Amino acid sequence: MDTHSAALESHAASLENAVDMSHHLSTLAKERRSSPLKSFAKYMFDPTVRSLAGGLPNEAYFPFETLSATTMHPDIYAPMGIEPGKAKSWLASLLGKSLDFIEVPKYAKKQGGLQLKNGLQYGAASGFQILSDFLTEWTKLAVPPAYANWEVLLCDGSTDAFHKVVELLCEKGDGILVESSTYPSALETGWPMGVRPVTTPIDDYGLVPEALEALLKGWCDEERKMRRPRVLYTVPIGQNPTGSTINDERRAAVYALAVKYDFIIVEDDPYWALNFGPYGISPPGSEIEKDKSKSEEEKNKAFLGLIGKSYLKNDTQGRVIRIDTFSKTIAPGCRLGWTTSNPQFAERLLRASETSTQQPSGPVQLLVAELVVLNWGMGGWIRWLRGLRGEYGRRRNWMIDELVKGFDIKVPKLQAITSASTGEDQMMPVRLEAFVKQAPSITSTGDNAWNEKMAGLSIGSTKTSKGIKILSFIPPSAGMFCWVAIHLENHGSLRGRSDFSSVSYQEESKELMQKIWVSLADKKVLVAPGWMFSGDGLRTGAPDDDSLTSSSSKSNGDENVDPRVGHFRLAFATLEETPMRQTMIDFCKVVNKFFE
Numbered sequence: 001m002d003t004h005s006a007a008l009e010s011h012a013a014s015l016e017n018a019v020d021m022s023h024h025l026s027t028l029a030k031e032r033r034s035s036p037l038k039s040f041a042k043y044m045f046d047p048t049v050r051s052l053a054g055g056l057p058n059e060a061y062f063p064f065e066t067l068s069a070t071t072m073h074p075d076i077y078a079p080m081g082i083e084p085g086k087a088k089s090w091l092a093s094l095l096g097k098s099l100d101f102i103e104v105p106k107y108a109k110k111q112g113g114l115q116l117k118n119g120l121q122y123g124a125a126s127g128f129q130i131l132s133d134f135l136t137e138w139t140k141l142a143v144p145p146a147y148a149n150w151e152v153l154l155c156d157g158s159t160d161a162f163h164k165v166v167e168l169l170c171e172k173g174d175g176i177l178v179e180s181s182t183y184p185s186a187l188e189t190g191w192p193m194g195v196r197p198v199t200t201p202i203d204d205y206g207l208v209p210e211a212l213e214a215l216l217k218g219w220c221d222e223e224r225k226m227r228r229p230r231v232l233y234t235v236p237i238g239q240n241p242t243g244s245t246i247n248d249e250r251r252a253a254v255y256a257l258a259v260k261y262d263f264i265i266v267e268d269d270p271y272w273a274l275n276f277g278p279y280g281i282s283p284p285g286s287e288i289e290k291d292k293s294k295s296e297e298e299k300n301k302a303f304l305g306l307i308g309k310s311y312l313k314n315d316t317q318g319r320v321i322r323i324d325t326f327s328k329t330i331a332p333g334c335r336l337g338w339t340t341s342n343p344q345f346a347e348r349l350l351r352a353s354e355t356s357t358q359q360p361s362g363p364v365q366l367l368v369a370e371l372v373v374l375n376w377g378m379g380g381w382i383r384w385l386r387g388l389r390g391e392y393g394r395r396r397n398w399m400i401d402e403l404v405k406g407f408d409i410k411v412p413k414l415q416a417i418t419s420a421s422t423g424e425d426q427m428m429p430v431r432l433e434a435f436v437k438q439a440p441s442i443t444s445t446g447d448n449a450w451n452e453k454m455a456g457l458s459i460g461s462t463k464t465s466k467g468i469k470i471l472s473f474i475p476p477s478a479g480m481f482c483w484v485a486i487h488l489e490n491h492g493s494l495r496g497r498s499d500f501s502s503v504s505y506q507e508e509s510k511e512l513m514q515k516i517w518v519s520l521a522d523k524k525v526l527v528a529p530g531w532m533f534s535g536d537g538l539r540t541g542a543p544d545d546d547s548l549t550s551s552s553s554k555s556n557g558d559e560n561v562d563p564r565v566g567h568f569r570l571a572f573a574t575l576e577e578t579p580m581r582q583t584m585i586d587f588c589k590v591v592n593k594f595f596e
């Protein structure tokens, strides 16, 4: 064991167990009974037992002899800050040698090997031990909780986990605290169970603890017609849709509120690994990535040190349920993820799986275990994540480069704040303001030029701006989305008006958003309208199918808070560089024209 691992182990040994959180369990969760089959388990796996008891189909009749796949090397993609052509496997990929072949036979040829017959058979709801062990090890390394007896439990992805968590913690008529703009599927999960979203503000730097405290402190059951929410659902990194990432200080403050007001934090963190740092500066960690004297092990360790953020690290009591998924790091079709929680919650979640999803798909567990655990190993897995971070980070840059070029942009100075908990300087992403384009395009002249611009030394054309601010956005430092605010108040039809709380103003702002959306769609540019992510949107029902273009849609997102501003969510995950840049050029043209 190296000194770092020894230090981790000794720190873990000094931690207390979780406190009793059973008062948070819903009636439904409490009433789930243990599976009657549990007591048979010790006999079921004894090869000398001649079973007449089981209900398992005969594996001889499973019509698959092998499960095999051609897979990628974990170092195929360049980490953040390294040019793609310089990734280690790039030459190998040119020569067609960057692929591996994995195979799981029906019956293992070697001792301890994975067997397809097990993946095709009914299995334990907790999933394959080899995966749970790996993910437990991973949690210790990447996001170690601050209490001792936490458990990892496999699930069928984040959506599945959240559904089970709502059943675990909520009664009909309860509210769940959610960020004011949030992932719609999470809202839909609670709705039919009679669990309503209670929104709390999110800004450019994540959930706002002061606003959350004000909400909880002033809570009145009678007025709200519900008891004070006991669950917070949050997407802390590269939030969907706003792209914002909470910093250490705010995370600590939110955790302190959870203790004070006794609520559970459900941390849904699918974009954890895609945490690239602010746009326009040399990507955090790139010095180490470029340093040829550093080993891959050292680079892996530096990567985890850089991006290993989670509420689990604040969690001394066992009041965080962290949800992880392989959807963004391997493939969403796998439907495979895991929760990390206190053992009481883990046990009740396991009971929920036994009577619903039963177990994550066996063949998928085999594929992931064979590739990630046996083929790549922990070192390879971390290297893979470093490459993914680089890939999505470059995609973020393509989108933001074009947004910056497409308008007259005002760039405030980047700010650093010193984290009180770690003493490290954290660069704060800054909001860029975009004005109607007047001057010729600023041409990108490489990293140094961008650094100068982003440091506020020059952005050239703001002087020539007519001063019509039409758009603002914060270049996301993580995730897959850029959340663009459209300043409708500066559109010709609303400019100068002060009646923004009137119904007619709200209707007109809604119509303007729809018109821009349609103009973009006519140019074959599809963006996600802000109303789709409104935490409040479901209060009066989901919009109609045709509401994207009809004026019947309820709101434009948080424009129901401020109708002067609408939002679009732009995803930088899918398009390749050339179509992405062209799409963004078209986006900028349409929006500029709309405000001319």
Ligand SMILES: Cc1ncc(COP(=O)(O)O)c(C=O)c1O
Pocket: 156, 157, 158, 159, 160, 183, 235, 240, 268, 270, 325, 326, 327, 332, 336, 337
């Ligand atoms: C915040 C958030 N949570 C969960 C999911 C879905 O995750 P999974 O595929 O694991 O169900 C997404 C997918 O877009 C997401 O953005």
